Amino acid sequence: MSTVELTKENFDEVVSDNDFVLIDFWASWCGPCRQFAPVYEQAAERHSDLVFAKVDTEAQPELAAAFDIRSIPTLMIVRENVAVFAQPGALPEAALEDVIGQARGLDMKDVHESVAEQQAAQQEGGNQSTGPTA
Secondary structure: OOOEEOOOOOHHHHHHHOOEEEEEEEOOOOHHHHHHHHHHHHHHHHOOOOEEEEEEOOOOHHHHHHOOOOOOOEEEEEEOOEEEEEEEOOOOHHHHHHHHHHHHHOOHHHHHHHHHHHHHHHHHHHHOOOOOOO
């Protein structure tokens, strides 16, 4: 399977409609991005059951900003609408395969429970008074 080019127009749909999406944030002028591209494409062919997507950070600066991408290439893995992995740098083939295997092995029920707990803790913290009341 070839990779899918993500834009701000199709990003939500692609990520929501697929349980496992790998996203390569890249730019055409980036040497390490060009080195990583064939590794990523070959992994896409080996894992045809997964969605391999790319975000051109030059053409889609809003997406890069939304995910606080500060270095490229950055690989992100989203499972069931939860970012479970994000790492800058061009991964060698063996490391990419290892990351994919680890992401496949995640118990998403546990991940969703952990996310819910974190969100509840943040809401609780946000509801507490930060100063004296008059």
